[in-house]
């Protein structure tokens with residue numbers, strides 16, 4: 056039996072233990088020598104013992120059935136035991152227990168072995184009632200437990216929209232472990248008898264407690280408050296759940312307490328029907344999808360179409376002689392659901408009052424924002440909307456230079472004074488990390504010293520980065536607000552929508568941090584801490600400020616925006632994105648300009664299917680986001696472990712760890728890898744709580760330089776062409792495997808198989824290679840692993856585009872439009888005229904964005920002076936990989952006359 060320490064997750068442990076039990080019980084039925092049987096019995100005993108601390112948290116098969124199995128074992132009824140185990144495992148893997156009662160004894164009717172969820176047609180699956188589990192927390196004996204469950208079951212009515220089973224645990228600890236382990240739980244009923252500690256000692260589950268606030272924190276809870284405290288603690292780890300508190304205390308006693316996710320308190324009453332109806336209503340409020348439902352209803356109504364949209368109702372297709380295949384491929388529903396906003400009947404995205412508005416409000420609840428806006432053309436558009444809504448020409452914006460191109464274009468459109476921040480470089484992998492807090496504070500202090508702080512409007516960062524570097528969002532906002540208390544934050548969470556649905560990841564999302572900060576800023580403890588720090592820092596110099604964790608004033612404003620490509624990490628059609636707002640001044644200051652910006656960038660013909668998919672995607676995460684993200688993290692962890700421990704794979708590949716991708720000065724916890732062969736799994740909570748940067752485990756960067764292929768060749772020629780494996784990001788010597796909420800254990804297994812096959816082929820190739828061939832291979836590997844040009848920093852904007860020499864911000868907009876005039880530009884060749892001009896000491900200024908791939912971000916923006924480092928970097932790359940560079944002409948730069956003339960117009964100072 057694999058040791059518990061080999062498991063990252065209790066879910067995998069559970070399913071593996073049941074499989075092992077099935078095998079062992081089947082072997083028992085076959086018989087054998089006395090010694091063999093003894094060994095088998097020991098094994099079954101050990102497996103049953105191991106499962107006995109796991110099963111109390113699940114409704115199926117339930118402890119009664121489990122105890123029955125133990126008795127079968129003790130009485131030597133191996134055939135019965137084997138049959139029961141087989142049935143349970145089958146029901147667990149097919150999900151049949153969610154749809155019907157599973158008979159476990161051999162006399163019952165032979166069940167349908169094909170009752171596999173995956174075998175049912177989508178229509179049949181849509182007709183089955185969704186299933187969930189309710190956790191009842193109370194210290195009860197066996198008989199009372201039966202009574203409780205029986206009473207809950209008695210309340211079922213044929214018209215109920217969902218089916219649920221209950222599971223009873225006795226303590227606060229068990230309840231916390233239960234909601235983190237059993238993803239079927241959607242509601243929890245907290246009764247007065249609960250105790251504090253669990254009687255089980257299961258280290259793997261106890262680990263979950265650490266992430267739920269820590270066992271030690273539970274010590275000080277007043278026994279009177281176990282119930283309310285549990286509701287509060289569950290709210291921190293699974294805020295989407297509903298809790299119902301049954302209490303024998305008075306209304307006044309309970310009124311002042313923080314009850315977290317509690318939807319309703321029952322005072323001293325056993326009204327099971329009321330409880331049942333509340334539980335169903337609670338789940339229904341997450342299940343409902345106002346827009347998707349309205350759209351399906353609309354598609355069923357007969358309508359005559361007299362607007363300009365021939366595809367609506369499929370009319371232009373059904374009447375066609377030539378495009379029938381399109382109709383056959385998509386089926387009729389999509390066309391029945393196509394309509395135009397102007398034709399009425401459904402809500403309008405541009406002015407929502409009905410189901411779209413409601414769908415957005417539900418999304419705001421799910422993602423923890425104050426307002427949420429849907430977008431049907433991707434986060435590229437969301438970013439431009441937010442930037443335009445908040446930035447006035449001349450406002451200073453601090454932005455990571457390796458941000459997505461939509462931000463650079465957003466800055467151009469808004470006329471921002473852009474102050475680029477450099478991420479720490481990872482030269483050996485040709486990729487950037489993220490921007491250290493010191494760099495951001497330094498820039499703000501510099502602007503403060505120059506008397507420009509009032510013009511600084513926004514800090515814009517990408518979280519997480521494409522490669523999976525995650526910021527400490529709360530810390531950044533706190534420390535920046537300490538210097539500039541009304542700074543606006545735009546977090547580009549294009550890749551991070553899923554993060555909200557995992558308790559550990561959630562802490563590093565913009566909306567969660569904003570909500571935490573709002574509460575903290577109002578607290579007396581915070582005010583006192585602020586006063587204390589102010590006294591300490593009275594005459595502090597910048598160096599001290601840079602090295603101190605700064606506390607913002609209680610009067611600071613929380614102004615946070617996040618843009619998310621829902622379609623990248625959750626269920627939504629392509630381009631389905633959301634803007635989440637958590638800005639205390641939104642209503643007073645931004646609403647109107649936001650509306651204008653939204654109008655500027657949103658099509659008047661938004662795609663209704665995308666909007667519906669956002670609505671359904673929201674339903675999914677509120678009901679099963681926790682489960683899916685947990686499974687995703689598990690799959691990624693399994694991948695890390697499998698690649699990291701395979702002896703053959705280690706020869707050619709390496710999974711990059713936090714230690715490889717984040718310099719140690721940003722990892723206060725000292726955590727450098729999630730898994731290591733000698734130490735097993737590392738607790739990630741500590742790192743995620745403290746470190747300046749952490750690595751998103753769901754993105755697995757694999758160094759492939761050891762194979763002799765560069766990242767792009769490995770991606771295209773090997774993974775894609777030979778094995779049909781798709782990925783989308785590479786660097787010079789790495790490829791990025793992204794897991795998502797659809798990734799399964801078997802897809803991970805396939806990838807490992809492929810990597811092993813590639814490694815074997817390489818082994819064979821090298822075995823048979825001549826000395827020359829070997830030498831050439833070694834050279835290639837060295838070239839990919841060692842001879843990498845350093846990634847250049849942002850040099851500076853040319854003076855013609857700067858208001859003054861004091862601070863580095865520049866007017867990207869005027870540079871961008873100056874380049875529209877052909878007469879203002881010239882082309883210089885990288886190794887010829889450009890090199891010569893730089894050697895003569897001339898200042899050469901780029902007239903366009905230059906984006907080498909990798910790293911895929913601009914190393915030059917319009918108006919930027921070309922430095923020697925940038926030139927060296929470009930020359931070290933193959934010019935075919937540089938977007939914006941014309942190999943036939945060279946690099947587009949400004950002529951000296953254009954720069955002189957522009958400086959003379961004072962256009963760069965227009966904002967002042």
Ligand SMILES: Cc1ncc(COP(=O)(O)O)c(C=O)c1O
Nearest residue numbers: 433434435436459517547549620
């Ligand atoms: C960091 C970041 N922001 C924004 C975007 C644009 O998102 P979308 O494809 O939804 O327009 C991307 C796309 O890759 C991205 O990586």
